[in-house]
Amino acid sequence: xxxxxxxxxxxxxxxxxxxxxxxxxxxxxxxxxxxxxxxxxxxxxxxxxxxxxxxxxxxxxxxxxxxxxxxxxxxxxxxxxxxxxxxxxxxxxxxxxxxxxxxxxxxxxxxxxxxxxxxxxxxxxxxxxxxxxxxxxxxxxxxxxxxxxxxxxxxxxxxxxxxxxxxxxxxxxxxxxxxxxxxxxxxxxxxxxxxxxxxxxxxxxxxxxxxxxxxxxxxxxxxxxxxxxxxxxxxxxxxxxxxxxxxxxxxxxxxxxxxxxxxxxxxxxxxxxxxxxxxxxxxxxxxxxxxxxxxxxxxxxxxxxxxxxxxxxxxxxxxxxxxxxxxxxxxxxxxxxxxxxxxxxxxxxxxxxxxxxxxxxxxxxxxxxxxxxxxxxxxxxxxxxxxxxxxxxxxxxxxxxxxxxxxxxxxxxxxxxxxxxxxxxxxxxxxxxxxxx
Amino acid sequence: xxxxxxxxxxxxxxxxxxxxxxxxxxxxxxxxxxxxxxxxxxxxxxxxxxxxxxxxxxxxxxxxxxxxxxxxxxxxxxxxxxxxxxxxxxxxxxxxxxxxxxxxxxxxxxxxxxxxxxxxxxxxxxxxxxxxxxxxxxxxxxxxxxxxxxxxxxxxxxxxxxxxxxxxxxxxxxxxxxxxxxxxxxxxxxxxxxxxxxxxxxxxxxxxxxxxxxxxxxxxxxxxxxxxxxxxxxxxxxxxxxxxxxxxxxxxxxxxxxxxxxxxxxxxxxxxxxxxxxxxxxxxxxxxxxxxxxxxxxxxxxxxxxxxxxxxxxxx
Numbered sequence: 001x002x003x004x005x006x007x008x009x010x011x012x013x014x015x016x017x018x019x020x021x022x023x024x025x026x027x028x029x030x031x032x033x034x035x036x037x038x039x040x041x042x043x044x045x046x047x048x049x050x051x052x053x054x055x056x057x058x059x060x061x062x063x064x065x066x067x068x069x070x071x072x073x074x075x076x077x078x079x080x081x082x083x084x085x086x087x088x089x090x091x092x093x094x095x096x097x098x099x100x101x102x103x104x105x106x107x108x109x110x111x112x113x114x115x116x117x118x119x120x121x122x123x124x125x126x127x128x129x130x131x132x133x134x135x136x137x138x139x140x141x142x143x144x145x146x147x148x149x150x151x152x153x154x155x156x157x158x159x160x161x162x163x164x165x166x167x168x169x170x171x172x173x174x175x176x177x178x179x180x181x182x183x184x185x186x187x188x189x190x191x192x193x194x195x196x197x198x199x200x201x202x203x204x205x206x207x208x209x210x211x212x213x214x215x216x217x218x219x220x221x222x223x224x225x226x227x228x229x230x231x232x233x234x235x236x237x238x239x240x241x242x243x244x245x246x247x248x249x250x251x252x253x254x255x256x257x258x259x260x261x262x263x264x265x266x267x268x269x270x271x272x273x274x275x276x277x278x279x280x281x282x283x284x285x286x287x288x289x290x291x292x293x294x295x296x297x298x299x300x301x302x303x304x305x306x307x308x309x310x311x312x313x314x315x316x317x318x319x320x321x322x323x324x325x326x327x328x329x330x331x332x333x334x335x336x337x338x339x340x341x342x343x344x345x346x347x348x349x350x351x352x353x354x355x356x357x358x359x360x361x362x363x364x365x366x367x368x369x370x371x372x373x374x375x376x377x378x379x380x381x382x383x384x385x386x387x388x389x390x391x392x393x394x395x396x397x398x399x400x401x402x403x404x405x406x407x408x409x410x411x412x413x414x415x416x417x418x419x420x421x422x423x424x425x426x427x428x429x430x431x432x433x434x435x436x437x
Numbered sequence: 438x439x440x441x442x443x444x445x446x447x448x449x450x451x452x453x454x455x456x457x458x459x460x461x462x463x464x465x466x467x468x469x470x471x472x473x474x475x476x477x478x479x480x481x482x483x484x485x486x487x488x489x490x491x492x493x494x495x496x497x498x499x500x501x502x503x504x505x506x507x508x509x510x511x512x513x514x515x516x517x518x519x520x521x522x523x524x525x526x527x528x529x530x531x532x533x534x535x536x537x538x539x540x541x542x543x544x545x546x547x548x549x550x551x552x553x554x555x556x557x558x559x560x561x562x563x564x565x566x567x568x569x570x571x572x573x574x575x576x577x578x579x580x581x582x583x584x585x586x587x588x589x590x591x592x593x594x595x596x597x598x599x600x601x602x603x604x605x606x607x608x609x610x611x612x613x614x615x616x617x618x619x620x621x622x623x624x625x626x627x628x629x630x631x632x633x634x635x636x637x638x639x640x641x642x643x644x645x646x647x648x649x650x651x652x653x654x655x656x657x658x659x660x661x662x663x664x665x666x667x668x669x670x671x672x673x674x675x676x677x678x679x680x681x682x683x684x685x686x687x688x689x690x691x692x693x694x695x696x697x698x699x700x701x702x703x704x705x706x707x708x709x710x711x712x713x714x715x716x717x718x719x720x721x722x723x724x725x726x727x728x729x730x731x732x733x734x735x736x737x738x739x740x741x742x743x744x745x746x747x748x749x750x751x752x753x
Contacts, residue, residue: 086715089507106507106718114509196586198698252591254611254701390505390717398716403700412613412701 032117032322032333042073043328045099045335048081048088050318055080063345067338074331095325099332102318103135103143105397109383112142116321117329119144119336129340130354131316133379143319144336146345148352149276150312150364150374151206154283157298159188159271168300168310168370172239175303179248179272188271191243192261195253195406198399203275205396207236208377209313213306215375217313222381222388225429226396227421233396234421235304237405240274241417244409253406262286266297276315280363281350299363301372310372314352384435392431394424493731500724506714511721518725528726531706534618534693535686541622542629542682546675549630553637554663567638574631582695585624589696614702621693621703628692629685633678640671676745683741684734706730 035041047060054060055078064076079098081087088104091097092115107115118140119125125141126132135143163182169175179190194200209217211232220226226233243249250256250270264270266287273279277299284294301310320339322332339345346353350363360368367374389396401424407413408420500518504511522528552570556563573581588594589610596608611617644666652662668675690707693699699708710730714723 092507104507106505108505108508111508195700196697198700250591252609252612254609254617254697255586255590255593390719393713393717393719395716400699400712400716403698407701410612 030117030324030329032119032326032329032336034120034337035330035334038071038334039073041071041331041334043331044075044077045326045328045331046077046079047335048079048084048098048101050081050084050102052080052082059348063339063343066343067335070338070342071331071334074328074334076335095323097323099323099326099328100320100335101323103321108387109135109137112137112321113140113324115324116142117324117326117333118142119322119333128356130314130352130356130376131319131379134316134382135319135321136380143321144340145316145319145354146340146343147278147317147349148314148346148354149278149317150314150352150367151203151210151274151276152302152312152367153272153300154265154275154279155272155298155300156188156265156268156270156296158293158296159186159268160298162186163271169303170305170310172235172242172303175239176242176246176248179243180246182271183248186268186271188268189250189264190248191272191274192256192265192270193244193249193253193406194256194258194261194273195403196256197258198403200258200273200275201399201402201406202397204236204240204402205233206276206313206315207302208232209375210302210311211235211304211306213309213311213373213375215378217375218377218379218385219381221396222384222432225425227425227428236302237402237421238417239303240402241405241409244406249410253410263290263292266290266292266294268292268296277361277363278317278349278351299366301367301370310367310370311375312367312372313375313377315377316354317351387435388428388432391435392427394427394431496724497728499721500728502721504720505718506720507718514721518722519729521722522725522729528709529706531704531709532687534703534705535689537618537622538625538686538689539683541626542686545626545630546633546678546682548626549633549637549678550675552630553634553641554667557638557641557667558659567634570634571631573628574635576628578628578691579695581624581628582692585620585692586696589620611697611701611703617697617701617703621696624692624696625689636674636678637671640674641667644670676741679745680738680741683737687734687737688730 049055049060051060060078060080064078067076068074084102085104085106088097088101089106092104092107097115103112103116112135120141122132122136122139122141125144129144130148131145132141134145135141159182160178163178163185165178165181169178182188182190208221208226209215209232212220214220217232220231221233225231227237228234244253261270261273262283263286265273265283267290280297280299283297287294287297301312304310320336322329322336326332340354346358347361350361352361352364353359386397389398395401404413405417405420408415408417499511501513501515502511503514503517552566556566556570560566590596591609595610599605609616610620648666649662652666657665688707689705690711693703693705694708694711697703699705699712706726707730710723710726713719713726
């Protein structure tokens with residue numbers, strides 16, 4: 001057993017090593033300029049994507065066919081990767097990581113120019129597109145997300161109505177009371193943590209910005225303690241803690257199942273989950289399959305208001321970028337532009353369009369009607385936040401600390417919430433100081 | 438006396454060594470004879486070096502850098518990673534979890550020994566039971582993880598079985614650190630029992646049958662046969678199993694990683710290392726942790742070999 005573990009670890013290391021001695025980032029700072037005449041662009045480009053489902057069911061091929069109407073000489077091939085992060089990370093030590101790819105989370109922002117070709121200046125792109133500052137290095141943009149999402153609670157309207165709740169809660173306490181009402185008046189599980197699948201817990205970090213209604217919320221993370229009294233993350237984590245503490249969650253969080261949770265929410269066995277607007281279409285799909293009414297799936301913002309208004313951050317999906325080593329940068333750039341502007345990919349996913357002037361998707365109609373303010377969070381300091389997060393090993397974008405938080409709340413771990421959050425804050429501040437020096 | 442038995446056991450083949458060297462061998466150049474075994478060894482050696490030793494060398498090299506796993510840049514940090522490891526005692530707290538697996542491996546070895554002994558005698562459906570016991574070891578670890586997730590689920594298989602025999606089921610088996618670790622260690626016993634069992638069975642069957650016959654004539658019962666023939670006869674295999682169990686307990690990975698991902702106090706040292714490397718992008722630090730684990734295991738093995746020297750089996 002020992003040998004095998006070591007072997008597995010070392011084989012991984014060897015793969016990384018062999019690439020490391022390669023040519024990672026020799027050609028630095030290339031541009032992928034938008035082609036002038038679509039008829040002249042040619043070449044075969046490979047697009048790496050995490051949407052294996054769309055590659056398999058032929059949806060991506062349809063996009064490619066549509067794309068060929070404008071760019072007849074470009075052949076687009078797709079490569080769907082199941083473990084996208086893991087596989088691409090290793091491939092990025094070589095030159096062979098497709099022509100177009102989604103920027104893996106692991107790549108540090110400052111390394112973008114070594115791996116990707118620039119799409120243009122931020123000043124220019126930000127007029128038309130959202131999320132440009134998420135990939136901006138030295139005023140140049142290196143990626144573009146084809147869709148965006150807004151965080152929120154996905155809930156079953158019928159269950160909430162059965163419990164006699166008509167209005168969205170506006171404070172965490174009200175939200176707790178509502179969940180308690182659901183527990184006492186219905187058979188549904190008021191809130192489902194998806195503890196075992198881990199990543200749904202990381203979604204709670206997206207509360208950041210919603211409480212303070214501040215576009216500089218990410219900058220605040222980089223410059224302060226995210227768990228200071230009254231800070232966004234403290235509010236979010238306290239609410240999660242209270243929900244679990246009050247027993248308003250499933251009985252055994254350690255064996256939850258994401259796929260199974262979708263039809264359960266659709267059928268009203270689960271009342272609420274904190275996810276994002278991207279989840280609504282999946283829940284509606286699950287509802288259709290389970291024979292429930294897709295119209296029962298509701299979506300509400302985090303229960304916090306500033307001056308009587310709800311706020312919600314807009315968040316990009318994976319950002320598409322052009323491989324700096326690509327031989328067909330023009331064709332690759334053409335694909336990204338077309339996919340972002342004209343493919344209808346965002347619409348098909350009921351997602352927020354990356355185009356600033358596009359109308360909001362139907363999913364967000366309730367937000368529009370309730371006057372929820374959408375915040376385009378300033379991500380200039382996003383890279384710093386990530387480094388502090390990794391350095392401190394807190395993991396605000398990782399599931400571990402929230403799993404500990406849930407364990408703490410249900411008594412499987414000793415300690416108090418205050419000590420726990422203070423401990424996180426201390427680790428965070430210390431890492432921040434170490435990096436700053 | 439020993440000599441006579443040896444001769445009786447291994448009679449000298451009549452023709453081979455006495456005859457003259459075959460002509461074909463004589464014509465072959467002498468130096469090839471030295472090379473031949475190495476020719477056969479090329480393939481395994483290349484594989485071994487390429488996939489075991491070269492990576493270990495690489496890993497050791499990374500452990501002295503601050504590499505994040507992707508960046509083309511890495512900096513030499515000297516012993517910085519090791520200094521960090523040893524100034525953060527909380528990184529070694531996870532070894533307490535290994536205690537559960539260590540305890541489980543005692544159960545595992547005892548059970549394997551029991552079954553191997555029983556099934557080495559003439560029992561009805563012997564082969565069938567051997568198959569049943571060895572089968573779990575053939576299943577992929579990932580599949581086992583998923584199967585047992587359903588098994589331990591709230592109201593899952595285990596709860597259903599318990600309620601059949603009158604216990605009130607319906608409890609969260611992976612819910613608290615103690616019950617989660619015990620459950621996971623139980624899965625590990627279920628999985629690796631077959632391997633120990635087969636090792637023991639093989640060793641037991643290599644004990645000459647006359648010994649049992651002689652013992653039975655002298656009136657020895659089963660327990661006495663086990664105590665004085667089987668136990669000493671399989672000592673090397675037994676001590677090997679103990680070494681494997683200890684090092685295995687220190688480096689548990691698959692089952693807890695798949696089933697709980699290290700949540701609820703089930704994090705082991707390897708899971709922690711993997712998280713350092715792939716979650717927090719501290720590949721350098723994680724390499725150092727892996728090197729430390731390797732050294733710990735080598736040290737433990739060495740101590741064990743010291744305490745229990747590998748004596749020759751001397752039954753006759």
